[in-house]
Amino acid sequence: MSNNQKLLTLLQRPLEPTFYPKDNGKTVIDLPENYLTERYRPIGESLQSRFGSDADTRIPVRNVGTPNIAFAEVIDRRGGFSLFNRKHREIAGELIGLFLNQPDVDSLMSVGAYARDRLNPMLFQYALSVAVQHRQDTKDLNIPSLLELFPDSFVDPSVFPKLREEGAVVTQENRMTIDIPMNYTASEREDEQRLAYFREDIGVNLHHWHWHLVYPGDGPDSVVRKDRRGELFYYMHQQLIARYNVERFCARLGRVQPLNNLRVPLPEGYFPKIIRSSNNRAFPPRPQNQLLRDVNRVTDNVIFSINDLERWGSRIAEGIEAGFVMGPNGQRIPLTETTGVDILGNIMEPSSLSVNRQYYGSYHGDMHNVIAYSHDPDNRFLEGYGVVGEFQTAMRDPSFYRLHCEVDNMFHRFKNTLQPYPANQLNYEGIQIQSLTAQLNRANAPANVLLTYWQRSQVDLATGLDFGPQGNIFASFTHLQHAPFTYRISVNNSSGAIRRGTCRIFIGPKVDERNSPLTYQEQRVLMIELDKFTVNLNPGVNNIVRRSEQSSVTIPYERTFRQVALSNQPGTEAFRFCNCGWPHHLLLPKGTPEGKQFDMFAMISDYTNDTVNQEFDENVNCNDSHSFCGLRDRLYPDRRAMGYPFDRRAPTNVSTLQDFVRANSNMLLTNVQIRFTNTVIART
16 A cells, blocks of 8 residues: 555544454554554554454554644534534644644654544544645545545435445345435425425535535635635636526526525525434424524534624625725725635635635625524524535535525626626637537437436445445435537638637526526526637638537546545546536536527637636646636636626626627527436436
């Protein structure tokens, strides 16, 4: 086992003791006696011989003394760990710093082995994962998917007894796959259940966790301060809301309503039916029409009022209207068209990059908390937070989208203060898009008709079954999928010289849930980015062919759900950006059985105005999801504002998307139909 590979043993079956065999019993970590917890220290010698006799590999842990982790033991080992809790974020940041500061991998292994059995497992996994991906000597190490470590956060818990029984009774070669029921959280009487396939999708929730793992809000500055971090927070979540609203149209539901009044009951309820791994307690439900109240959780150190949230929101809005925000010493920090959204993103989240945390508070974070604790705001009933209180579960709850719609509207308020793009920032002289089609990858498929359907896939949950059977134990789940397709774009370069450009492809609904046509202002905030890539255009006609699976937004199924054991072979890419990206099976909206009509938009923008003067190959080093996740340790690979050209309002004479496109020969629209077939197809 290579030197840094041994760190992966600390990230297996997080609730089992460190000395417990790993890798299906083949690997044992030999701990110094003083690294054992008080429970096991008296019987340490018998434990080492009992559990290590059949091991193929033994990993000796060097005794580097007793690390000072008292600051992190403040978080209950068997309690919840929430990155929306400022105290928890600060502790996690300090723990990340401790791991980063270890001089070598052996020392990191020692400190990690000591901390693992004493700290909250989610805290430990998060902090070690962030540290591993930011250390020079470990950053190329693949880290397990959170689904492997904590399947409880993603899967109906009723399947776990079945999985354990299958693993305990049946030999490896004869084990059956256990089916995870689809849409088990509510009946069809609940309208919001029509969107459960999206909200409760395993890949969607893994994406949300992995994005925040790549872009932590607190920790050493070298970990948090990344190029355009605040803007990425805005854009990734803006696209979530756009996609969710389009899915709602497909389900004949109206746009999600923003959470802009905290003093009226929250109409949607949510009963999550999943458990928290650390203590095996169910995430508490929230009934319909729950009133939001001041949160006074003294033991959790989560104390704020509705007034606080309203005041923070008003201060941010005032700054947007004034064109500047206030620094800690009263200085005015301008919100320019280049930096404004980045500054606002760090303020609203908030991250440690906020220019004034004391004044602007924790607007987005405590919006999560006011919902997460709404069932027990003063800890009277000793209930933990709801699913909105954790990154990996928050997107399951309909209230997440109301919350982020309100946050999104704050960003739109800023964007609306900017002038529309002038013609010279939209045009590309000498470039004309002549045709645009999207076609399924099958013989005689009609142009511009795309298909979606249900797919049943399998995932191995064995590594998350602490104290469970060894070997693989598969569960099957059903998710939305689309048939692969190809874009074909004909572009004429009449400039007489070789030109370079950025091809941008979006899709947006033509009508709302009532089949009412959308105005440009309505449609532009619903445009979904499908792809973005660089093209070289020779003089004359150029035919661009691009496959849907090459999307700059998504990562393939295998990287969303892959096993770490299969992904650490020589030459495989690093985890950090490999697992950050929108799940490819949800690239397209669901559509409708009769076929939902969409506008597909393509644009070739001038590369000289796009480039940040760094070359990269989108086909290597997991650069393929750069639209949402940026590039590893590099600048975001597009100088334009994220969401360009739809991130700003248009001139008053533009009332439709057709008006917007008509004036620019380097843009083109085509009508696309997405048909949904209510059929389940097994993944081959």
